[in-house]
Amino acid sequence: MKLDVCYTPDLIHQFEVENKTVVVIDILRATSCMVAGLGSGIQSITPVATIEECEALGKQGYIMAGERGGEKVEQFHIGNSPFDYMKPELKGKKVATTTTNGTHAIELSKNAKEVVIGSFLNLNALVSHMMKSENDVLLFCAGWKGRYNLEDTLFAGAVCNALKQNAELESDSALCAFFLYQSMATDLAYYINRSNHAARLSKFNVKEDIEYCARLNEFNVVPKLIGSELTV
Amino acid sequence: MKLDVCYTPDLIHQFEVENKTVVVIDILRATSCMVAGLGSGIQSITPVATIEECEALGKQGYIMAGERGGEKVEQFHIGNSPFDYMKPELKGKKVATTTTNGTHAIELSKNAKEVVIGSFLNLNALVSHMMKSENDVLLFCAGWKGRYNLEDTLFAGAVCNALKQNAELESDSALCAFFLYQSMATDLAYYINRSNHAARLSKFNVKEDIEYCARLNEFNVVPKLIGSELTV
Numbered sequence: 001m002k003l004d005v006c007y008t009p010d011l012i013h014q015f016e017v018e019n020k021t022v023v024v025i026d027i028l029r030a031t032s033c034m035v036a037g038l039g040s041g042i043q044s045i046t047p048v049a050t051i052e053e054c055e056a057l058g059k060q061g062y063i064m065a066g067e068r069g070g071e072k073v074e075q076f077h078i079g080n081s082p083f084d085y086m087k088p089e090l091k092g093k094k095v096a097t098t099t100t101n102g103t104h105a106i107e108l109s110k111n112a113k114e115v116v117i118g119s120f121l122n123l124n125a126l127v128s129h130m131m132k133s134e135n136d137v138l139l140f141c142a143g144w145k146g147r148y149n150l151e152d153t154l155f156a157g158a159v160c161n162a163l164k165q166n167a168e169l170e171s172d173s174a175l176c177a178f179f180l181y182q183s184m185a186t187d188l189a190y191y192i193n194r195s196n197h198a199a200r201l202s203k204f205n206v207k208e209d210i211e212y213c214a215r216l217n218e219f220n221v222v223p224k225l226i227g228s229e230l231t232v
Numbered sequence: 233m234k235l236d237v238c239y240t241p242d243l244i245h246q247f248e249v250e251n252k253t254v255v256v257i258d259i260l261r262a263t264s265c266m267v268a269g270l271g272s273g274i275q276s277i278t279p280v281a282t283i284e285e286c287e288a289l290g291k292q293g294y295i296m297a298g299e300r301g302g303e304k305v306e307q308f309h310i311g312n313s314p315f316d317y318m319k320p321e322l323k324g325k326k327v328a329t330t331t332t333n334g335t336h337a338i339e340l341s342k343n344a345k346e347v348v349i350g351s352f353l354n355l356n357a358l359v360s361h362m363m364k365s366e367n368d369v370l371l372f373c374a375g376w377k378g379r380y381n382l383e384d385t386l387f388a389g390a391v392c393n394a395l396k397q398n399a400e401l402e403s404d405s406a407l408c409a410f411f412l413y414q415s416m417a418t419d420l421a422y423y424i425n426r427s428n429h430a431a432r433l434s435k436f437n438v439k440e441d442i443e444y445c446a447r448l449n450e451f452n453v454v455p456k457l458i459g460s461e462l463t464v
Contacts, residue, residue, distance in 0.1 A: 007239070007380060008243070010242065010243055010245075010246070011240070011242055011243070011378075011379075011380075013242075014242070014378060014379055146243075146246060147243075147246055147403065147404075147405070148239060148243075148403070148404055148405045148408070149404045150404040150407060150408055153404075153408060171379065171380070171428055172379075172380055172381045172382040172385075172427050172428045172429075173379070173380045175382060175426065175427070175428075176380070176382055176385060176412055179412060179415055179416065179423075180408055180411060180412060180415075182415070183411055183412075183414070183415035184411065191411075194407065195404050195407070196403055196404045196407075197404075
């Protein structure tokens with residue numbers, strides 16, 4: 001198996017996605033929310049690009065979820081906290097979500113053989129899924145407005161580390177994500193808290209979100225994109 | 233002083249260069265050659281985009297230097313090895329050079345307040361220069377055909393490490409370059425030899441070049457772009 005890492009959507013043109021499993025990664029917080037929600041019994045999550053598309057699905061009975069600039073969209077039912085997604089009343093519901101970076105990365109992955117969702121919360125489940133598959137894998141970091149970020153790269157490195165006996169790391173992006181993870185693995189939450197994104201989010205009082213998003217293997221699910229819906 | 237890192241030319245649109253010192257970094261091997269050559273008495277180095285431009289300057293008496301795909305351009309005087317650039321007979325000469333990545337990054341930096349050249353060979357001289365200046369700094373990794381690479385990022389991290397008491401690391405790119413350097417600082421040559429670029433170059437028998445490019449502070453010079461020429 002070949003394993004590569006794309007650090008931001010602004011570099012995705014350098015990679016072929018057609019015959020690969022693409023793992024979309026937006027640790028703070030879109031893909032952590034997707035894993036927490038689908039792992040807690042939400043029926044499906046439909047990522048959409050705009051607030052208006054989300055509202056259109058809201059009229060069809062979907063729970064509307066999402067943020068802009070880190071804050072909940074005012075008229076939506078829930079924001080972009082994994083705790084929102086784990087509320088018992090959401091079990092069995094369909095959710096439509098729009099976020100700054102994660103939904104954009106999913107949109108850019110649509111030509112892949114398979115699109116799945118990665119976060120620290122489902123690391124082992126994801127790694128098992130990849131080992132069973134014969135597809136080459138691209139770990140696709142959503143970044144922040146096209147820019148590189150620490151926490152997504154760190155998770156990509158965690159996957160490279162878990163698969164180092166089974167996969168060939170294709171490029172320096174993969175190799176450096178792996179080295180970065182190895183140097184930070186002893187205290188993921190500490191390093192994620194030093195990231196730019198954590199600093200940006202700190203004004204929204206989401207310290208607990210960040211700590212939760214650094215937790216390992218809370219859910220044994222691999223959300224997968226089927227049509228326009230993520231399900232497990 | 234603010235310090236940021238751009239990992240590849242494909243991400244340069246995310247950064248403002250206008251009021252900054254831009255440090256162009258192409259460790260294997262363009263900027264290492266520039267430092268070795270200008271540190272050994274070459275009068276000036278003119279980076280140009282094409283083989284034809286290089287040949288036009290050759291007709292005016294310039295030494296023609298450069299590579300395509302890692303190999304010396306056949307009709308040129310010298311290739312892209314730092315040892316070529318240190319030959320005694322080049323002292324006092326003007327050199328025109330074209331390389332795959334380094335000259336492209338210099339071209340993209342031309343709107344900066346100042347463009348200087350960085351490599352492990354002149355790390356301390358570069359850091360001293362930056363500490364004397366009041367400019368914010370962008371460390372601009374030339375990468376490989378637009379892609380991220382290990383060795384340029386590692387050097388950017390070495391600069392971040394040297395300036396950590398004096399500069400604010402502006403983004404996760406800078407922070408992660410710093411962490412990567414800290415985890416690899418004990419054996420730079422070993423890690424650079426694990427890079428994709430080292431693997432690509434290995435077929436050209438340039439092991440000594442790679443080891444030389446990982447040496448620290450061989451030259452106390454900071455090549456600077458004045459018009460179209462690099463001088464010290």
